[in-house]
Amino acid sequence: MAIVKMKKFTLFAFEAERKRLLEELQRFGYVNFSKSDSIEQFDYLKDVEVSTLDNNYIEESTRIKWMIDYVGRFVEKEKGLSALKKGPVVYTFSELEKEASSYDYIPDFNILSEISKKVDSNNQRLTAIDNTIKELSPWKSIKEPIVDLNSFEKSKFIMGYLPTKNLEKFKTSTVDLKFTYFEEVDIVGKNSYCIIFTNELEKEMALENLRLNGFSEVNLEFKGVVSEEIEKLEAEKKILEDDNSKLTEEIKKFTVNIQKMQSVYEYYQNLALRNTVVSNFKATEKLDIIQGYIPADKEANFKALLEKVSASKIYLEIEDAKKDDPNVPIILKNNKIASLFESVTNMYALPKYDEVDPTFILSIFYWVFFGMMVADFAYGLILCIGSGIALKMFKFNDSTKKFLKFFFALSFSTMIWGLIYGSAFGDLITLPTQILDSSKDFMTVLILSLAFGGVHLAFGLGMKAYVLIKNGKPMDAFYDVFLWYLTLTSVILVIIGKAITMPKIVNTIAFYGMIVGMLGIIAFGARDSKSIAGRIAGGLYSLYGITSYIGDFVSYLRLMALGLAGGFIAVAINIIVKMLVSGGIVGIIFGVIVFVFAQAFNIFLSFLSAYVHTSRLMYVEFFSKFYEGGGKAFKKFRSDNKYIEVK
Numbered sequence: 038m039a040i041v042k043m044k045k046f047t048l049f050a051f052e053a054e055r056k057r058l059l060e061e062l063q064r065f066g067y068v069n070f071s072k073s074d075s076i077e078q079f080d081y082l083k084d085v086e087v088s089t090l091d092n093n094y095i096e097e098s099t100r101i102k103w104m105i106d107y108v109g110r111f112v113e114k115e116k117g118l119s120a121l122k123k124g125p126v127v128y129t130f131s132e133l134e135k136e137a138s139s140y141d142y143i144p145d146f147n148i149l150s151e152i153s154k155k156v157d158s159n160n161q162r163l164t165a166i167d168n169t170i171k172e173l174s175p176w177k178s179i180k181e182p183i184v185d186l187n188s189f190e191k192s193k194f195i196m197g198y199l200p201t202k203n204l205e206k207f208k209t210s211t212v213d214l215k216f217t218y219f220e221e222v223d224i225v226g227k228n229s230y231c232i233i234f235t236n237e238l239e240k241e242m243a244l245e246n247l248r249l250n251g252f253s254e255v256n257l258e259f260k261g262v263v264s265e266e267i268e269k270l271e272a273e274k275k276i277l278e279d280d281n282s283k284l285t286e287e288i289k290k291f292t293v294n295i296q297k298m299q300s301v302y303e304y305y306q307n308l309a310l311r312n313t314v315v316s317n318f319k320a321t322e323k324l325d326i327i328q329g330y331i332p333a334d335k336e337a338n339f340k341a342l343l344e345k346v347s348a349s350k351i352y353l354e355i356e357d358a359k360k361d362d363p364n365v366p367i368i369l370k371n372n373k374i375a376s377l378f379e380s381v382t383n384m385y386a387l388p389k390y391d392e393v394d395p396t397f398i399l400s401i402f403y404w405v406f407f408g409m410m411v412a413d414f415a416y417g418l419i420l421c422i423g424s425g426i427a428l429k430m431f432k433f434n435d436s437t438k439k440f441l442k443f444f445f446a447l448s449f450s451t452m453i454w455g456l457i458y459g460s461a462f463g464d465l466i467t468l469p470t471q472i473l474d475s476s477k478d479f480m481t482v483l484i485l486s487l488a489f490g491g492v493h494l495a496f497g498l499g500m501k502a503y504v505l506i507k508n509g510k511p512m513d514a515f516y517d518v519f520l521w522y523l524t525l526t527s528v529i530l531v532i533i534g535k536a537i538t539m540p541k542i543v544n545t546i547a548f549y550g551m552i553v554g555m556l557g558i559i560a561f562g563a564r565d566s567k568s569i570a571g572r573i574a575g576g577l578y579s580l581y582g583i584t585s586y587i588g589d590f591v592s593y594l595r596l597m598a599l600g601l602a603g604g605f606i607a608v609a610i611n612i613i614v615k616m617l618v619s620g621g622i623v624g625i626i627f628g629v630i631v632f633v634f635a636q637a638f639n640i641f642l643s644f645l646s647a648y649v650h651t652s653r654l655m656y657v658e659f660f661s662k663f664y665e666g667g668g669k670a671f672k673k674f675r676s677d678n679k680y681i682e683v684k
Contacts, residue, residue: 386666408450463607490593
């Protein structure tokens with residue numbers, strides 16, 4: 038339940054040391070640079086311009102990315118379980134540097150570029166050949182050379198196509214043309230391909246009839262026999278395809294270097310980052326001024342690194358980061374169990390540096406609430422075995438591994454609540470550990486849900502008090518937390534006193550406690566207001582906030598509702614299955630199928646609902662009492678990983 042303590046540093050280093058310094062800082066990794074805002078007012082300081090090397094690194098990265106994509110198409114990737122067993126490639130930064138330095142990608146790039154150009158040229162020609170063959174195919178029944186058909190002195194040879202639906206109409210229109218010959222040579226799609234011979238006398242009339250019937254003339258660019266031309270093109274196509282096959286085999290030879298290419302890409306991305314980060318720096322003619330943050334527990338390593346670079350040419354100022362500094366980056370630090378729930382906090386917002394990390398308290402309630410919303414021993418056991426096997430047998434990246442551990446932890450809560458409810462696949466198996474019967478003990482479960490809600494809200498207010506006291510505002514904690522504790526507790530006792538018999542002294546204390554609490558909220562709820570009327574009006578509005586607590590308490594009924602809903606669906610599935618299995622062997626087969634798929638769907642639905650609604654209780658009901666968030670995550674001096682996980 039902690040935010041890692043940060044140190045803010047200011048480095049003064051000679052520009053000549055910049056390259057070496059950045060190299061060592063990137064190997065170190067735990068540096069988050071910031072804009073040098075605190076020294077902006079000094080006019081003699083200038084911004085450090087990003088070197089043109091950055092463009093070179095980006096260009097290099099683009100080339101390598103092209104190589105990876107071009108060669109990667111032919112890499113035989115492991116699939117399914119074998120891929121999961123192998124896991125991602127993981128390097129330390131030093132290992133990445135060593136791997137990248139051992140591979141000169143330029144010769145391979147030049148060869149691949151030439152291959153790519155040839156393949157592209159071949160593909161362009163293949164496209165042209167396919168288009169030409171498609172254009173010639175309707176005319177392949179013409180056995181004479183095209184040049185001969187166009188060589189008549191007194192006759193006109195016309196080729197083209199018209200819609201097949203207009204063919205008979207055209208034939209009818211040419212009945213009176215005695216010196217015009219028409220022949221349909223092929224039908225492609227909705228068009229009829231035709232040849233027409235006509236003489237000079239009937240030429241214009243024939244062309245007019247053709248135009249009226251949607252005729253499109255075709256002029257072939259070659260002079261030979263169509264079928265022979267197609268054969269030549271097919272032969273050329275075969276040669277080009279064979280050439281492409283050989284070139285593909287050449288490309289495949291480079292797949293052995295794919296991991297080295299990926300290493301070089303990751304390394305150049307880091308080099309580019311090393312070059313662009315200088316935009317955060319300020320400088321004089323010869324001196325760089327660098328500001329940023331490091332984790333406090335890394336201070337000794339940081340100082341040792343600077344000593345290694347140049348003790349005499351670097352001056353360091355370092356201090357504790359100020360609590361109210363909005364630029365302090367955030368790293369959360371929790372125990373092994375609570376850290377699994379950091380993703381829930383992160384999904385909402387990281388805390389600011391002057392706030393408290395809510396993850397530890399959140400993890401306890403999340404664990405309890407999730408299990409109560411599913412509350413089935415068999416479902417929990419399936420989640421436990423599934424996530425446990427995945428973690429044991431397969432290798433995942435850190436985020437996926439943490440996510441699986443998160444659900445592995447939640448499986449135990451689900452099983453415990455399943456034991457309390459005595460439920461396994463609904464009512465299929467009634468466990469002897471049953472304490473509550475979800476089909477009978479509605480009121481008990483309802484009261485339990487509201488009780489959990491009350492405790493959860495109390496912790497939320499308590500966290501608010503802790504933050505206020507921590508920040509030196511104990512009276513604010515009294516006004517904004519203690520008075521609400523008094524009011525809400527008293528109201529609850531008054532309501533309970535109406536429902537059940539309680540000692541008179543308790544009822545009296547509760548009543549007067551409620552009055553005092555409410556008057557206190559009215560008096561101090563708007564204490565910053567300058568006028569008495571404003572304070573009273575603001576105080577009354579603050580007291581009106583008690584209605585939101587009613588809504589909060591009602592929200593916790595979902596703890597009961599989701600648990601009962603999932604259980605009743607499982608019971609309904611069991612009833613259907615029992616009806617099916619009573620129908621002989623066929624019924625048994627169908628019953629098993631229905632049971633497996635229906636229960637699997639209910640398992641998925643139950644876990645999804647529990648995940649969503651438990652998160653909602655944390656974000657809306659719990660965090661709203663004390664948590665603002667808005668912190669910025671600590672960004673290590675590393676580029677984002679694309680192919681290789683760099684530690």
